[in-house]
Amino acid sequence: MNKLSKIIGYLALFFIAFMFIAIFLHNTNINDFLMSMENRTFDLRQNVLANSRYKKPNKDIILVTIDDHSYEYLLNKYGEWPISRDIYAKFINYVEQQKPAAIAFDLMFIKSIKSSNNADNVLANAIGKYKNVYVGMNFDNQPFDVRMPIELNKKFQVNVQNKSKVNFSDVTFTNCRSILPQILEITPNVGIINVYRSTDGILRKIPPLMIYQGEYYPHLALMVGLEYLKEKESRSDILARQQRVNNFVIERNSNIKLGRRSIPLDKDGGAILNWYGPEGQVFEEIPFYKVIQAMDDKDTKKFNFKNKIIYFGTTVTSLSDIKSTPVSKLYPGVEVHATYINNLIDNNFIKKVSITVDILISMVLAILVGFVVIRTSSTIVAVGTTIFSTIGYIVLTYFLMKFFNLWVGIILPITVVISVFVSAYIIKYILKSRDFEYQYKLATTDGLTDLYNHRYFQEQMIMQVENCKRYNSQFSLILIDIDFFKKFNDTFGHQSGDAVLRQVAQRLKKNVRTTDIVCRYGGEEMAVILPNTDRDEVIITAQKLCKVVSEKPCKLANEQESTVTISLGIATYPNDGQAPNEMIASADSRLYSAKENGRNQVGL
Numbered sequence: 001m002n003k004l005s006k007i008i009g010y011l012a013l014f015f016i017a018f019m020f021i022a023i024f025l026h027n028t029n030i031n032d033f034l035m036s037m038e039n040r041t042f043d044l045r046q047n048v049l050a051n052s053r054y055k056k057p058n059k060d061i062i063l064v065t066i067d068d069h070s071y072e073y074l075l076n077k078y079g080e081w082p083i084s085r086d087i088y089a090k091f092i093n094y095v096e097q098q099k100p101a102a103i104a105f106d107l108m109f110i111k112s113i114k115s116s117n118n119a120d121n122v123l124a125n126a127i128g129k130y131k132n133v134y135v136g137m138n139f140d141n142q143p144f145d146v147r148m149p150i151e152l153n154k155k156f157q158v159n160v161q162n163k164s165k166v167n168f169s170d171v172t173f174t175n176c177r178s179i180l181p182q183i184l185e186i187t188p189n190v191g192i193i194n195v196y197r198s199t200d201g202i203l204r205k206i207p208p209l210m211i212y213q214g215e216y217y218p219h220l221a222l223m224v225g226l227e228y229l230k231e232k233e234s235r236s237d238i239l240a241r242q243q244r245v246n247n248f249v250i251e252r253n254s255n256i257k258l259g260r261r262s263i264p265l266d267k268d269g270g271a272i273l274n275w276y277g278p279e280g281q282v283f284e285e286i287p288f289y290k291v292i293q294a295m296d297d298k299d300t301k302k303f304n305f306k307n308k309i310i311y312f313g314t315t316v317t318s319l320s321d322i323k324s325t326p327v328s329k330l331y332p333g334v335e336v337h338a339t340y341i342n343n344l345i346d347n348n349f350i351k352k353v354s355i356t357v358d359i360l361i362s363m364v365l366a367i368l369v370g371f372v373v374i375r376t377s378s379t380i381v382a383v384g385t386t387i388f389s390t391i392g393y394i395v396l397t398y399f400l401m402k403f404f405n406l407w408v409g410i411i412l413p414i415t416v417v418i419s420v421f422v423s424a425y426i427i428k429y430i431l432k433s434r435d436f437e438y439q440y441k442l443a444t445t446d447g448l449t450d451l452y453n454h455r456y457f458q459e460q461m462i463m464q465v466e467n468c469k470r471y472n473s474q475f476s477l478i479l480i481d482i483d484f485f486k487k488f489n490d491t492f493g494h495q496s497g498d499a500v501l502r503q504v505a506q507r508l509k510k511n512v513r514t515t516d517i518v519c520r521y522g523g524e525e526m527a528v529i530l531p532n533t534d535r536d537e538v539i540i541t542a543q544k545l546c547k548v549v550s551e552k553p554c555k556l557a558n559e560q561e562s563t564v565t566i567s568l569g570i571a572t573y574p575n576d577g578q579a580p581n582e583m584i585a586s587a588d589s590r591l592y593s594a595k596e597n598g599r600n601q602v603g604l
Contacts, residue, residue: 032199034411039198041410043326045401050277050327054402057276058342060101060228060307063285063334064091066314073289085109086119087292089126091312094295096130098305102227104134104220106193106313106321106334109179120180128186132227135183136193136220139173139212149175152212155188159247160209160216164254168269171196172211191220195323195336196270203323203331205270206340208256208263209248216248221337225344226258228309261344264351272350273339274405279328280315283338288312311338348405358409362416365389369417373424386421390414446520448498449505457519460529461580467531468573476538476572478528479587480508480545483565483599485524495557500564503554511548512541527587535572542568542602550600565600567591 049055066074074083088105095103112120127133162168171194184190196205208222248256255262263271276282286303294302313334314321321333343349372385393413400406444456452460464475482488482504489497501524508518508526517529528545530538546568553561569591571577576586590603597603 034415036198036200038409038411039200039202039204041397042204042407043202045398046275046326048398049402050275053277055274055276055346055348057282057338058345059284060345061283061309061311061338061342062303062305063283063338064288064291064310064312065285065332065334066288066316066319067285068316070287070289071314071316071319073292077292084119086122088312089119089122090295091288091291092126092130092133094291094300095305095310096133097300098303100132100305100308100310101231102132102134102224103130103310104136104191104224104312104337106136106220106311106337108138108177108193109135109183110177112180121182124180124182124186127183127189131189133187134189134191134220134224134227135179135187137179137190138177139192139194139210139217140175140177141173142175142177144175147175147177149213150178152176152215152217153184154215156190156217157215157246158209158218160250161248162250163252164250164265165267166250166254166265166269167267168207168209168211170268171207171209171270174213176212189223191223192217193220193333193337195333196268197323201324203325203336205266205272206336207269208265208271209269219340221340222263222344224309224311224337225341228341228345229259229261231307258344261347263344264349266352271340271343272352272407273325273336274343274346274348274350275325275327275339276342277327279331279335283335283342285315309338309341311341313337350401350405350407352407353409355409358412361393361408362413365393365413365417366420370420370424373421374427382421382425386417390417449501449520449526451505451509451526452517452519454520454522457517457521457527457529458580460517460519461583464529464531465573465578465580465583473532474534474573476530476533476535476570477583477587478530478538478542478545479521479569479571479584479591480526480528481567481591481595482524483567483595488562488564492556492558492560492562496560496562499557500554500562504549504564504566507548507552508545511545516541533572535570535575538570538572539602539604542570546600546602567594567599567601567603569594569603 071081075081078084078087088107092103109120109123127135173194178184179190192210194207194210195203196207197203206219206221208219209216210219211217250256250265254265254267256265265271291303294300311334313332315332315334317330323331323333323336325331325336369386369389373382376382376385394410397408397410400408444452446453461477467473468475482500485497485500488500501520505518505520505526508528512518512528512530515531517531519527519529521527528541530541533541546566550563550565554564555561569587569589571583571587571590573583577583592603594601594603
C-alpha cells in the first residue's frame with residue numbers, strides 16, 4: 001500500500017474505534033451488556049486471587065456464628081427459634097470479660113417477643129453497658145401503607161461533605177425497619193446493614209454511607225472497623241483522637257479519607273470489596289453452641305477474645321442471610337461484613353478506574369493493533385500481535401488488581417481491539433484492492449488524455465478477435481488522427497497541443513457507448529474499438545465523432561480558442577481483416593484516404 005492509503009487506513013480505524021466507544025457510552029442496552037460482562041471478569045480475577053490466598057485475613061476478626069450445628073443445638077436446648085434475647089445479653093457479658101475491641105451483631109432485633117419482654121430489656125441494658133457493642137438496622141423503601149417510617153435520633157447520623165461526583169441515589173431510602181426502641185434509646189452504636197447487589201444479583205460492594213430522610217447514616221461494618229482502628233492506631237492518628245467518627249469528607253477523587261486510609265467509592269456510592277477467599281475458609285469461626293457450652297461451664301479462658309473484633313451472625317442457609325458474591329454463590333452476610341472490615345484495616349478496597357481510562361486504554365490498544373495489521377504483510381504476525389496484546393493486557397489487569405487493588409476494564413478494550421482487528425483487515429484489503437486498481441490504471445492508461453494506452457489497445461484487439469471467432473459476431477475499429485496537429489503545435493505551442501489532445505479525447509469518450517473502448521494509439525492518433533458493431537453502425541458513429549469534434553472550438557493554454565478537425569478510418573471484423581494487424585491496416589488505409597480527400601471526414 002502507498003503512504004496515502006495507509007494514512008487513510010489509520011484514520012478509518014481511529015474513526016471505527018471512536019464510533020464503537022461512542023455507541024458503548026450512549027446505547028443503554030450495549031452498555032449494560034458490556035458492563036455485565038465486565039463484572040464477570042472482575043469475579044474471575046477475584047476468584048483467582050482469593051484461591052491463591054495471596055491476601056491474608058486479619059487474625060483479630062473472629063466470627064461467632066449460628067451454623068447448622070448451633071441451630072440444631074439451640075432448638076434442642078431452648079425449644080424454639082428465635083431464642084430468648086437475654087441469651088445474647090449473657091453472650092455480651094461473657095465476651096466483655098476479655099475486653100474485645102468490638103462486638104457486633106449482624107442480626108435484626110426487631111419487635112418484642114411477647115413471651116419474653118423482660119429479655120429484650122436485659123439485652124438492651126447489656127448493649128448500653130458497653131461502648132464497644134454494635135447492632136444493625138435495615139433501610140428499605142416499603143410503602144407507607146405497609147409500614148410507617150420512624151424518625152431516627154440525630155445521634156445515629158453522620159456529617160458528610162461530598163466534594164465528588166458520587167451519586168447516592170441508589171442508596172437513598174424512604175423507610176426503615178426499626179429495631180427495639182429500648183436499644184435505639186440506650187446506645188448510639190446502631191449501624192445500617194444494607195448491602196448492594198449488581199443487576200445480576202451478585203454482591204460486589206457495600207455502601208459505607210446511606211441516606212434516610214435526607215440524612216447520612218454509616219454502615220455497621222464501617223463503625224466496627226473504625227472502633228477497632230481507634231484502639232489499634234497510634235495516638236497521632238485522627239481515628240485515635242475521636243471517640244466516634246462523625247464527620248466524613250468525600251474528596252474530589254471519590255475517596256473517603258480516614259487518616260492514613262481511604263475508602264474509594266464508585267459512582268453509586270459503593271465500596272468495592274477485595275475478597276480473601278471462599279466462604280468458611282477465611283476468618284476464624286466459632287460455632288455459637290460452643291460459646292454457650294463455655295458460658296454454662298463458666299469457662300472464661302476457652303476462647304481468646306481480647307482486643308478482637310467479635311462479629312456475630314448466622315451462616316445457616318435456612319435463615320436467609322446468604323449472599324451471592326464473586327467468590328461464592330452462598331456467602332454468609334456476616335462474612336461479607338468481616339471482609340469489609342478487613343479491607344478497611346488493610347486499606348485495600350478495590351478502586352475501579354474511570355471510564356475515561358478504559359477509553360484511553362482501548363484507543364492505545366486499537367492503534368497498536370491497527371498499525372501492525374496495516375503495516376505488516378504477514379497474517380501470522382498480525383494475528384500473533386493481536387493475540388499477544390490481548391493476553392498481555394488481560395494478565396496486566398490481573399496484576400494491577402493483585403498489587404495495586406485497581407479494577408481496570410477488560411471487556412471494552414478487548415472488544416474494541418477485536419473490532420479494530422477485523423476492521424483493519426477489511427480496510428487493508430479494500431485499500432489493497434484500490435491500490436491494485438490504481439496500479440492497473442497506471443499500466444493501462446495514458447497519463448495525458450486519460451484514455452487507454454497503446455498496450456491496452458493491442459490486448460483488446462486480440463481479445464475482440466478471439467471473442468468474435470468464438471461467438472461468430474462482429475466488431476469494428478475507428479482510427480482517428482487530429483488534422484494538422486504538428487502545424488498546430490508549431491503555431492500555438494506544445495501546451496496548447498496537449499490541451500487539444502485532452503479535449504478531443506474527452507469528446508470521443510462522451511460520445512460513444514460505455515462498452516466502446518477509446519484508446520490513444522500514439523502521438524495525435526486515437527482509436528475506438530466498438531464491440532458487436534457492424535459496418536453501417538460504425539460509419540454512423542464515426543461521422544458523429546467527426547462532427548462533435550469540429551463543431552466546437554477547443555480552449556488553448558493561453559486562453560485562446562481554435563477549431564480542430566479530425567480524420568477517421570474504419571474497419572469491421574471479419575470483412576476488413578481476420579487478425580488485429582489486418583484490421584488496423586485496413587482502418588489506417590481508410591484514414592489515409594480521408595486525409596487525401598480533404599480531411600475532416602470519414603474514410604470509407
